[in-house]
Amino acid sequence: MRKISQTFQVPFSYEVHFTRDLFAENNHLLKDLIGSARDQKTAKILVVVDEGVIAAHTQLITGITNYAHNGNLGIKLVCPPLVVPGGETVKNDNRHVKTILNAVNEFGLDRHAYLIAIGGGSVLDMAGFAATIAHRGIRHIRVPTTVLAQNDAGVGVKNGINQFGKKNFIGCFSPPFAVINDSAFLSTLEDRDWRCGITEAIKVALIKDRDFFKQIQQNTGTLLSRDASSMDLLIYQCAKLHLDHISRGGDPFEKGSSRPLDFGHWAAHKLEQLTDYRLRHGEAVAIGIALDSIYSQLIGLLSQAALHEILTLFKNLKFKLFVPELLADTGHKNPVMDGLNEFREHLGGKLTIMLLKDIGEGVEVNDIDYEQMQHAILELKKFDEETVPKC
Structure with a gap:
């Protein structure tokens, strides 16, 4: 019997940049980023854009084209930007991945070329996955355009698409070359999407930083009134906590069974599926966090006072915390509870x-009491009904 053992480490590093009007003529951030790692005279660029972003920013395609055609930047746009659907639609149909792969092949992009994805978290997930499997990895730059993507989904190392009715069943861990948060994109978000990203900030505050939670409480009014400086601060703090966990948590590619940053997500992912994605991710996460917070209180972990603070913050931010699918009954058991097994299955281990x-x-x-969780669902329904404003 023989064996050869091998151990090696590969360092990963990337930066999250904060700017405004990325494609303005006098904004050289993208040029400088690409120039810092250029291996050839002119860098080939493939751009993928969320169609919802195009609808809200009608001059974006022109801006990208003009920016790339500035001969002094050393950037070659290989084709007009590819426009893809936003939201879970783009992750539910793998033809969008094939569209990107076809472009990579047709225009001769190699591992030293760049795919720039501009959009919400779903578009970034899909495009990052395509970039990672093309040539076993071409450089990808994420330009998140929603609050949720700028403070959470877009700054991490995960990429993927949905399959078999399950979120992110096909995917990979692949750090981006860089992330660029452009605050100008947030100005056109619907109020619903503006608020959705706040849930991920609440999530990371609840598990890691009480002071950050208090800050969100204090800024509830300004966040709801769409004060840009309050949102900029929230996004920066949330992204920093997220990145600190990835770099210092000891398990950036989730090889073990622990997944702290998915607090509230086992129910959220299932609710997205059960509502046919009527619920946005941030709305489902708000419900999932509220549910797990109530459960924490029912089993004696969390105080009633702390629970009240958490639920009140969500209600003050105008989140609805109950949907009928939470109590759907197929005759055997609540299908929401299937989310626990799917969560374990997706991660592996216990x-x-x-x-x-x-x-x-x-x-x-490492285990959830089914009856207590059912009780938690009923308590959440009761709280949501009691806090609905009376006409």
């Missing part, structure tokens, strides 16, 4: 769910 010991202090458990 079931590990993040709950709360206090605001700013998460705790992991």
